[in-house]
Amino acid sequence: MAIAFDLGPDDLPLWLAEADEQIRVLADGLLVLERERSDPAILQAVFRAAHTLKGSAAAIGHRRMAELTHALESVLDQVRQGRLVPAGPVVDAALAALDALQALKDEVSTGEPSDAEVEPLVAGLRAVAGDARERQQAPAGATTAGEAVASVVAALPPYRVDVRLQPNSEWHAVRAFQVLTELGTIGRVGWCDPPLETIERGECGPEVRCTLETDRSEAEVRELAAGVPEVVEVHVTLAEAARAEARQPAAAGPPAAVDRAAGVIQGRRTGRRPVGGVVRVDIARLDALMNLVGELVIDRTRLQQIGRRLAGAGVQHEALRDLTEMTQHLGRVTDELQEQVTLSRLIPIDTVFSRFPRVVRDVAHRAGRRVRLVIEGEQTELDRSVIEEIGDPLIHLLRNAVDHGIEPPAERLAAGKPAEGLIRLAAEHQESHIIIVVQDDGCGLDPARLRDAAVRKGLVAAEAAPRISDGEARDLIFLPGFSTAERVTDVSGRGVGLDIVRTNIQRLSGTVEVASEVGGGTSFRIKLPLTLAIISGLLVRVGDSTLAVPLNVVVETLRLRREDVRTVTRHEMVVARGRTLPLVRLGEHLGLESATRAGDGYVVVVRAGAREAGLVVDDLVGEQDVVIKTLGEYLGELPGIAGATILGDGRVSIILDVARILEGLERRGARRAAA
Amino acid sequence: MDEEQVVVFDLADEQYGVDIARVHEIIRLPSVTAVPRAPRFVEGVINLRGRVIPVVDLRMRLHLQAGERGRSARIVVVEMRGETIGAIVDGVTEVLRVPAAAVEPPSPVVTTVETSYLRGIAKVDDRLIILLDLDRALTLEEHDQLAAVAGATA
Numbered sequence: 001m002a003i004a005f006d007l008g009p010d011d012l013p014l015w016l017a018e019a020d021e022q023i024r025v026l027a028d029g030l031l032v033l034e035r036e037r038s039d040p041a042i043l044q045a046v047f048r049a050a051h052t053l054k055g056s057a058a059a060i061g062h063r064r065m066a067e068l069t070h071a072l073e074s075v076l077d078q079v080r081q082g083r084l085v086p087a088g089p090v091v092d093a094a095l096a097a098l099d100a101l102q103a104l105k106d107e108v109s110t111g112e113p114s115d116a117e118v119e120p121l122v123a124g125l126r127a128v129a130g131d132a133r134e135r136q137q138a139p140a141g142a143t144t145a146g147e148a149v150a151s152v153v154a155a156l157p158p159y160r161v162d163v164r165l166q167p168n169s170e171w172h173a174v175r176a177f178q179v180l181t182e183l184g185t186i187g188r189v190g191w192c193d194p195p196l197e198t199i200e201r202g203e204c205g206p207e208v209r210c211t212l213e214t215d216r217s218e219a220e221v222r223e224l225a226a227g228v229p230e231v232v233e234v235h236v237t238l239a240e241a242a243r244a245e246a247r248q249p250a251a252a253g254p255p256a257a258v259d260r261a262a263g264v265i266q267g268r269r270t271g272r273r274p275v276g277g278v279v280r281v282d283i284a285r286l287d288a289l290m291n292l293v294g295e296l297v298i299d300r301t302r303l304q305q306i307g308r309r310l311a312g313a314g315v316q317h318e319a320l321r322d323l324t325e326m327t328q329h330l331g332r333v334t335d336e337l338q339e340q341v342t343l344s345r346l347i348p349i350d351t352v353f354s355r356f357p358r359v360v361r362d363v364a365h366r367a368g369r370r371v372r373l374v375i376e377g378e379q380t381e382l383d384r385s386v387i388e389e390i391g392d393p394l395i396h397l398l399r400n401a402v403d404h405g406i407e408p409p410a411e412r413l414a415a416g417k418p419a420e421g422l423i424r425l426a427a428e429h430q431e432s433h434i435i436i437v438v439q440d441d442g443c444g445l446d447p448a449r450l451r452d453a454a455v456r457k458g459l460v461a462a463e464a465a466p467r468i469s470d471g472e473a474r475d476l477i478f479l480p481g482f483s484t485a486e487r488v489t490d491v492s493g494r495g496v497g498l499d500i501v502r503t504n505i506q507r508l509s510g511t512v513e514v515a516s517e518v519g520g521g522t523s524f525r526i527k528l529p530l531t532l533a534i535i536s537g538l539l540v541r542v543g544d545s546t547l548a549v550p551l552n553v554v555v556e557t558l559r560l561r562r563e564d565v566r567t568v569t570r571h572e573m574v575v576a577r578g579r580t581l582p583l584v585r586l587g588e589h590l591g592l593e594s595a596t597r598a599g600d601g602y603v604v605v606v607r608a609g610a611r612e613a614g615l616v617v618d619d620l621v622g623e624q625d626v627v628i629k630t631l632g633e634y635l636g637e638l639p640g641i642a643g644a645t646i647l648g649d650g651r652v653s654i655i656l657d658v659a660r661i662l663e664g665l666e667r668r669g670a671r672r673a674a675a
Numbered sequence: 676m677d678e679e680q681v682v683v684f685d686l687a688d689e690q691y692g693v694d695i696a697r698v699h700e701i702i703r704l705p706s707v708t709a710v711p712r713a714p715r716f717v718e719g720v721i722n723l724r725g726r727v728i729p730v731v732d733l734r735m736r737l738h739l740q741a742g743e744r745g746r747s748a749r750i751v752v753v754e755m756r757g758e759t760i761g762a763i764v765d766g767v768t769e770v771l772r773v774p775a776a777a778v779e780p781p782s783p784v785v786t787t788v789e790t791s792y793l794r795g796i797a798k799v800d801d802r803l804i805i806l807l808d809l810d811r812a813l814t815l816e817e818h819d820q821l822a823a824v825a826g827a828t829a
Contacts, residue, residue: 295725545709590711629727631710631720634758638712644720644727652708652720652727 003113006061012109018229019056019105023098024354025049026072030094031357033079033086035372044185047076052181053101064118065104071125072097078129093124095358158190158211159218163225164233165206171230173204178228180210186224187214283384286345293341294534294627294646296334301648303327342531346381349427349434352391353378356425359395363402370409370419371402376426382434383531389508390436390528393501397438397524398423400498405442405522415519417441434530439523445516447473457481474514478502479610502609506659509535509552535628537645537655539621540604542586543593548626548645548655549615555605557620562600574603574614581605581614584665590640594618608659615658624648628655639664677775681797683804684751684764687739691764692771692797692804699752699759701767704744718763723752730761731813737792755813762813771804773797778806 007015029046032039050073057065072094078084100121103114161183165175176199183189192210194203212221218236225234307324357373364371406412406421413419424439447470454460454476460468468476476482480499505512510528529535537548538557558576565583566573572583583603587594603614626645631638642657681692682701707719707730716735720727730750734741747766752759781793792812797804 291725298725592709592711631727632729632758634729634755634760635710635713635717635720638710641711644708644710646722646725646727650722651706652722654708654710 003107003111005108006059007108014229015056015060016105016109019053019108022049022053022056023101023105026053026098026101027095027358028354030086030091030098031361034091034361037086043076043080047073047080048181048185050076052178057104060108062104062108064116065101065107068097068101068104068118068122068125071122071129072101075125075129084128090128093121093128097121097125158213158238159221160235160237161210161212161221161225162233162235162237163208163231165208166230166232167206169206169230172206173199173202175228175230176204176208179208179225179231182224182228183210183212183214183221186216186221187212281344283345286341289341290345291629293334293338294629297338297627298646298648298650300327300330300334302650303330305648338534342383342534343381345383345531347384347387348379348381349387349390349436350378352387352394353425353427355391356394356398360398360402360423363399364406367403368408369402369406369421371406371421371423373398374422374424376424377428380427380429380434381530382528385531386434386508386528389504390526393504393512393526394425394436394438396497396501398425401438401440401442401522405440405444407443429530430527434528436526436528437523438526439521441521444518444520444522445474445477445514446518450474450476454479454482474516475610477514478512499609503659503663506553506608507657509550511552534625535655536623537626538604538623539647539653540586540602540615540617541619541621542590542617545592546621546647546651546653547586547617548624548653549604549606549658550642550655551623553606553608553658555607555612558603558605558614560601560603560614560616576603576605576614579612581612582665583614583616584661585616587616587618589661606658606662608662611662611665613662613665615661626653626655678772679775681771681773681804681806682751682767683769683771684749684767685747686737686764687734687742690768690802690804692773692806693751693753693809695770697753697755697809699754702750702752702761704748704750704763721750721761723759723761726759728752728759728761730763733762733764733812736762736812738789753809753813755809760813771799773799773804773806781805 026046026049029042029049032042033046036042050069054066054069054073057069075084075090075094079086079090084090100116100118103116104118107114163176163179165172169175176194180189180192180196180199190211190213192208194205194208198204199208214221216224218238222234222236225231225236303323304327307320307327310320310323353375356375360371360373401423402421406423407415407417409419412421422441424437426437426439428435447468450473451460451465451468454468454473455462455465459476459479459482477498478501482498502512505526505528508528510526512524512526514522514524516522536551538551538554540547540549556576558574560574564574566575566580572585573580574583575581581603585594586592601616601618602620603616604620605612605614624647626647628643628645630643631641640657640661642655642660644652644654647653680695682695682698683690683692685691702723705721707721709719710717710729713719713729716732718730718732720729742765744763745765748763749767750761750763751767752761754760777799778795778797780795781790782796792808794806794808797806
């Protein structure tokens with residue numbers, strides 16, 4: 001049965017975006033509160049988010065959602081007034097409610113009822129809130145914190161705030177109300193025009209003026225008001241003259257704590273919506289723009305080639321010099337353009353990071369660990385295409401850190417560490433790459449245990465184990481089928497997946513490395529390109545075909561001499577720098593004509609995950625940045641093929657998916673071994 | 676009067692027609708890059724003004740006899756389910772107006788091509804134009820089924 005809400009299709013995206021935002025503020029805030037207990041700024045932000053969400057739900061007639069949010073708001077109110085401690089059952093009840101709110105919110109977009117059960121959750125929240133009310137009924141006398149704050153605020157100089165809203169918006173009254181509510185959180189709104197009652201009736205133009213008594217700076221007031229959607233201009237001035245007018249009591253909104261600057265959550269939110277100068281652009285349009293830039297890059301290369309050909313043919317003309325100059329200029333412009341377009345597609349990694357505190361909390365609870373997650377550099381930006389893919393590998397690493405890294409509290413105390421483990425998730429830019437670090441202060445990886453485990457699981461021969469260096473031993477965790485977990489847990493399953501993590505990251509043209517110290521913790525360092533649209537490739541020739549091998553998997557290149565090739569159980573191998581590498585004759589493997597059977601060629605040594613192999617090619621052409629294009633839905637996904645690119649001469653070149661080719665090799669080998 | 680316009684092309688000594696509304700453009704054969712592991716009738720991919728599009732060898736696709744590819748060979752670029760695809764034909768002859776009354780249902784007697792790929796046979800003057808159903812003729816479903824069978828037995 002479909003359900004309908006009082007909301008037009010045009011308003012839906014806006015409603016959803018705002019509901020998402022409030023739910024996010026609640027989720028982030030609750031977790032911070034659980035740890036910090038009493039952060040007034042965050043308490044305020046969380047309470048306000050619940051309040052706003054309740055209003056949004058009620059406005060579209062989502063009764064169940066409004067009811068649940070109301071119950072949540074009541075609990076948060078108790079917390080705000082210091083009658084409830086945000087820990088244990090309180091946070092559990094609130095988070096459970098939040099999960100249901102997420103589902104209820106989704107009902108609005110899907111039109112399908114969810115299985116969220118509101119009544120038990122409301123009862124749970126009421127029980128928690130009711131406890132507090134009963135306990136707190138008796139003591140009185142002292143003025144509440146709220147009253148104390150109010151008296152301080154009253155003595156503060158008023159600002160005059162002038163806000164201009166987007167003229168063609170149909171939500172003037174709503175926005176005006178939001179502005180006043182926001183301002184109410186940092187001080188007291190005095191006089192306002194139009195008056196609050198008028199705004200509440202829905203009568204409001206694109207301009208709102210009011211006075212505000214607060215201890216915050218002008219800039220903070222401006223930022224807060226500008227954070228409301230559809231606000232196009234904010235003027236804040238010290239208004240001594242406005243004092244008289246301000247005597248007339250009008251809009252309310254609870255006075256807030258004075259002891260802190262804008263809270264973490266609030267600051268982040270307003271930070272992402274700077275005043276003016278921001279346009280929303282459909283991502284498809286940016287994709288199209290990126291494609292066009294790619295074409296321009298190709299044309300530039302062709303122009304360069306034409307110039308070189310003319311020069312090579314002995315042409316001596318003024319026009320040729322002009323052409324060369326123009327081509328150079330065009331080169332600079334296209335480079336700049338490419339960079340700008342790439343930058344315009346970037347979004348903060350916060351969009352994935354924001355769901356991790358909850359994940360870590362839940363995993364830690366289940367595993368009986370105490371863990372604090374510290375997130376750094378969440379505003380680091382990278383391409384949407386990378387952001388979409390990086391979430392799962394990171395969740396995997398975080399779960400691993402909690403379950404296999406951080407020790408149980410008693411063990412930690414015995415080892416002289418604090419009972420609470422620390423996981424650090426940090427992102428930062430390094431040139432055209434982003435570095436993501438997942439670090440824990442847990443037990444670390446013990447090379448001796450890793451060697452034993454690898455032997456026990458048959459991944460390494462017993463006699464070879466002592467020769468494995470500590471660094472190589474730590475790398476063993478990326479082998480398929482490797483897990484040091486002694487028992488199966490429901491947290492990180494069978495400990496599988498680090499091989500998958502590495503494969504997935506390599507598919508994004510990235511790398512992952514591990515560093516660890518026994519007893520001191522483990523750190524994973526992921527390096528990713530900012531965008532997936534352009535990669536560095538090694539161009540190789542096989543017969544008539546020019547193929548591109550992503551440079552991030554290339555270890556080295558070697559000349560292939562026939563006498564170096566050994567055949568071991570029908571597999572061709574080559575010995576390079578003391579290692580024995582299986583060879584893949586690319587021509588044969590891909591069904592392309594190739595000359596290497598007859599003569600000597602080159603070996604491109606590639607590594608994907610723990611697998612290493614040598615790709616045999618006829619010739620090395622060179623390195624080049626290439627623009628990745630998909631082969632399209634018609635051809636679909638072809639094993640071993642990552643996509644295509646257009647070379648400087650206009651021909652299409654196929655980009656190889658090396659991880660996939662090596663995977664296929666292993667399966668083939670396994671079948672042969674089984675036969 | 677009910678009629679349609681079709682682009683007429685040659686393929687293995689027969690004449691075929693496709694609805695002109697589906698044809699984007701007709702281009703000469705550029706250099707085609709082979710795509711490893713693609714179905715056999717996919718000749719490869721080409722660069723069409725910065726876009727990479729697949730090109731199908733229509734003779735092979737329709738199980739017709741392979742033949743020399745002459746100077747008149749062309750790629751008919753068509754739109755199929757939102758994607759641009761090229762079909763290699765022996766040569767493009769003309770654009771023809773075909774009255775609806777001249778179209779008969781496909782019959783295995785008249786043509787060597789699998790009738791499920793056809794929309795009908797048009798008789799214009801003394802000529803027979805085989806009207807192709809592009810969606811069926813170019814679709815990869817059959818290939819997918821073959822691949823599934825091959826995968827299961829490998």
